[in-house]
Amino acid sequence: MISWNGVGVPKDTPKEVIDTMNKAMREVLAMSEVQEQLGKVGVIAKASTPEEALARLTADIKKWNDVVDKAGIPRK
């Protein structure tokens, strides 16, 4: 089972802010020092664009809804 983490901001956050943060995050995740630190806790550093992150989130929601239905996991 693969888990992922990301960063989100409220709607209507200025695009410049998102772009600036995304650029900084990409640079940080590309640092070998960071990759090494994250690797020690079992995390693979992999940056994405905001569009890719949203697509992943949307696809995973559908996937997990299907898993819950097929496995018969009760909804609480």
Place this chain on the structure above:
Amino acid sequence: MAKGLVEMTVRGTAWLGLAAMLVALAPQAKAAWPEKPIKFVLPFGAGGVADVTARILADKLSQKLNQRVVVENMPGPGGIAAARAVITAPADGYTMAWLPTAPPSASRRSRVFPSTLSGFCDGFDGGHLRSGLRGKRSIGVQDACRCHQGGERQSWKNEYRDNCRWQHTEPGAELFKSLTGLNIQIVPYKNSPDIVVALLRNDVQLMIDFLRRLPDRLRTKSCASSRVRVRNRRRFFPECRLPTRQASKVTR
């Protein structure tokens, strides 16, 4: 003396006038973001993998952005409390959400999460983590599935606890329970260190969490890993000699 005082006053007034003009102009000039500390609201307790990950990145981002990035832990069911704290904050880029794998929460909390989710705009990016099963007994996924397929249901009672209710590990636990047909009671914990202690005290017999919590225990064999279903597990923790999917002969 009096003349000097007047001159100083006049000069001072001129400076004040200039300062007032600058202040008047300031709102029109767009300030560069970030001009004050940024807050990452984390839906997990301290000490877990997500917390460590967030703090590593926050430290580096602080250097990159020349502004402090502060991590605030706000554990709670499904990360909903943390999410709400963010979406009710101003959309100015100074309050951000550390998003866990939200889809399981979304699928299980369909009435709550979509409205929370809709409060967010795009995520930025993220790290990928892999979780696995571990326990003090060797209950492999394949073994358990075989029992289920053979119509036999194990009667022993196992409990296993996951990281935080409605986070991604709980649907994983539910899925494990569903596939194996084992009589398992799922008990949520808010942070990883507490689960490790509970496992060692035999309060619970299985846990689902990230591998990082147990290398030392695995090394000293106070805990054992159940079968692992990913291909290259060993590259993270080679010292633990964790079995790979191939070595475990897990086929499904």
